[in-house]
Amino acid sequence: MGNSDQPVSVVGAGVSGMTTAVVLAEAGIEVEISSAMPPRQTTSAAAGACWSPYLVNHERATEWSEVTLAILAELANQDHTGVRIVGGIDASRVPTAAPNWTEKLNSFRLCHQNELPGGYLVGWWYEMPILDMPVYLDYLAARLARVGVEVQLRKIDSLHDLARDRIVINCTGVGARELCGDDLIMPARGQLVVVNNPGLTTFFQDCEEREEDLLYWLPQGDHVVLGGCTSRDSGSLEPDPEVAREIVKRCARIEPRLAEAKVIENRVGVRPSRKEVRLEEEGNIIHNYGHGGAGVTLSWGCAATVLELVKELGVAHRV
Ligand SMILES: Cc1cc2nc3c(=O)[nH]c(=O)nc-3n(C[C@H](O)[C@H](O)[C@H](O)COP(=O)(O)OP(=O)(O)OC[C@H]3O[C@@H](n4cnc5c(N)ncnc54)[C@H](O)[C@@H]3O)c2cc1C
DSSP states (O other), rough: OSSSOEEEEEEEHHHHHHHHHHHHHHBBBEEEEEEEGGGGSHHHHHHBSSSSSOOOOOOTTTHHHHEEEEHHHHHHTSTTSSEEEEEEEEEESOOOOOOOGGGGGOOEOOOOOOSSSSTOOOOEEEEEEEOOOHHHHHHEEEEEEEETTEEEEEEOOOOOHHSSSEEEOOOOGGHHHHHHEEEEEEEEEEEEEEEOOOOSEEEEEEOOOOSSSSOEEEEEEEEEEEEEEEEEEEOOOOOOOHHHHHHHHHHHHHOOTTTTEEEEEEEEEEEEOOOSSSEEETTEEEEEEGGGHHHHHHHHHHHHHHHHHHHHHOOOOOO
């Protein structure tokens, strides 16, 4: 145990920061959260998002994903969380084995050939949480507000200055590259298209391993999120119209109802890719960033680990 009366400052209000702040505040710890941008303007708000360990590496990634899966399953039973459980298919045109994490899913089964789109060789059906991220981030903000915590908009220039009289949780995503001088953060731009839902109730994901030209759709009630792409040569937040057209074209080749669906929004976000998630203590600072393409998937598990580390350092509790 360290000092017993330190308050905690979470920096960053994407899914990592918001979830961490919820977990700490609901454990009775005195927490504040600050962010350069409001939650709805973060990478997290741009994500698809589904529960899926993608573009991420850490020996505890599976454990963190499982913690998150259980909590998202509960949230799917509640109103206004933006979380729903949806069934669907991952499929591949080349021989591929289902990833290990599918073993944990009760709903998992291999597909018959006649369930797969033309040209696909192998596929599996399962149910997973799909999150409407702007709604979900609002839900987390409302949960924080219930325990008296509001996001303060301010850019932090030095974590070490902030950490002089408090514990700091660094949840700054790609911002950590500048804030901590962490060159291991490799920004990976992603783009999605949101369209009116022409009647889809199941998701589809082409699970062949590649970064560019991803192909998936995630139905979310009245709209469907179409993906996607990953590009490492630009950090621009401007949607590229050609990339958007190609995303719709790829999806519509498999699901023709998507060809004429009205486009509601183009989304761009920059994934905080890193050779490994950084979740560790450095003096009074606990880093929780570098979640790549799986920040939503890891969020509750990582927040639980942060809580353990914070307790070891010793913190002030709300009166
Ligand atoms: C197109 C796309 C699709 C995706 N799909 C999925 C998916 O289906 N499932 C999934 O699990 N993940 C998905 N991801 C990945 C996921 O979005 C990220 O891993 C996750 O959003 C990272 O969250 P974060 O809170 O760590 O970072 P961010 O959301 O980037 O938040 C960082 C926060 O830190 C703040 N900040 C940064 N620097 C400073 C500073 N100096 N001072 C103060 N505040 C600062 C920012 O303002 C922001 O509030 C997707 C990503 C993209 C782009």
